Amino acid sequence: MNIILLGAPGAGKGTHSEMLVRDFGLKHISTGDLLRAELKKASPVGLEAKSYMDKGSLVPDAVVMKLLVGAIAGIKHGNGFLLDGFPRNESQAGMLQEELASRNMNIDKVLYLNVSKDVVIKRLTGRRICKSCGAVYHVLNMPPEREGVCDKCGGDLYQRPDDTEETVLRRLEVYRKETEGLINYYKARKILAEVNADLSRDDTYGLILQKLGKK
Numbered sequence: 001m002n003i004i005l006l007g008a009p010g011a012g013k014g015t016h017s018e019m020l021v022r023d024f025g026l027k028h029i030s031t032g033d034l035l036r037a038e039l040k041k042a043s044p045v046g047l048e049a050k051s052y053m054d055k056g057s058l059v060p061d062a063v064v065m066k067l068l069v070g071a072i073a074g075i076k077h078g079n080g081f082l083l084d085g086f087p088r089n090e091s092q093a094g095m096l097q098e099e100l101a102s103r104n105m106n107i108d109k110v111l112y113l114n115v116s117k118d119v120v121i122k123r124l125t126g127r128r129i130c131k132s133c134g135a136v137y138h139v140l141n142m143p144p145e146r147e148g149v150c151d152k153c154g155g156d157l158y159q160r161p162d163d164t165e166e167t168v169l170r171r172l173e174v175y176r177k178e179t180e181g182l183i184n185y186y187k188a189r190k191i192l193a194e195v196n197a198d199l200s201r202d203d204t205y206g207l208i209l210q211k212l213g214k215k
């Protein structure tokens with residue numbers, strides 16, 4: 001099972017990726033996480049990406065594609081994968097198609113997490129992430145047991161620099177201009193399944209399982 005999770009910032013791509021990985025053992029490939037890992041290492045790729053990410057703009061396709069190809073090359077044949085935050089425009093979708101075809105792989109399903117703007121703003125400005133293990137929380141919806149401390153590993157929680165209201169609005173605008181067109185792109189290929197992502201985490205996940213024929 002090879003899946004793309006498509007949706008606006010804050011739609012719940014990372015949250016539901018974690019649940020799908022837990023239940024189906026898929027390899028999780030998040031281009032946002034790959035870029036943040038490069039940034040942490042202060043590599044040339046990470047430093048180049050930082051200026052785009054801080055503004056809420058897309059990182060150039062060539063930079064992201066290099067990271068993506070490396071991650072796909074690491075998938076053991078026959079194991080499924082989950083793409084989170086990739087592709088972000090038609091050019092990336094075309095390059096993905098070519099890359100997968102060259103490896104005799106394909107995408108089985110694109111799950112479009114449809115979320116409304118006011119929900120996104122509340123979710124992202126309240127999101128907190130563990131510095132050590134990457135677990136995701138929300139100060140109101142999914143708070144940790146102890147404020148600022150990860151339930152899973154005891155690590156410190158932090159707020160992503162691009163989760164301020166101003167940058168979230170910019171990311172939503174970029175999503176509308178550059179990424180939203182992929183809904184029709186995959187609809188035309190008859191692999192798109194839409195899910196109401198305004199619902200609670202568990203209700204949304206229930207819909208995802210239905211669309212995957214697992215419930």
Ligand code: AP5
Binds near residue numbers: 009
């Ligand atoms: P990336 O890291 O991919 O961020 P994003 O797409 O903006 O998405 P988010 O991670 O913000 O949201 P999410 O949908 O994963 O939501 P989450 O599950 O965490 O990209 C960051 C940047 O990197 C981009 O701006 C760009 O610069 C660059 N980049 C990345 N990929 C690129 C590419 N392919 N090309 C070019 N540039 C690229 O949930 C959010 C919060 O809500 C959490 O607190 C969570 O607990 C809560 N929550 C989630 N679901 C629910 C629910 N159903 N009910 C209640 N709360 C919920």
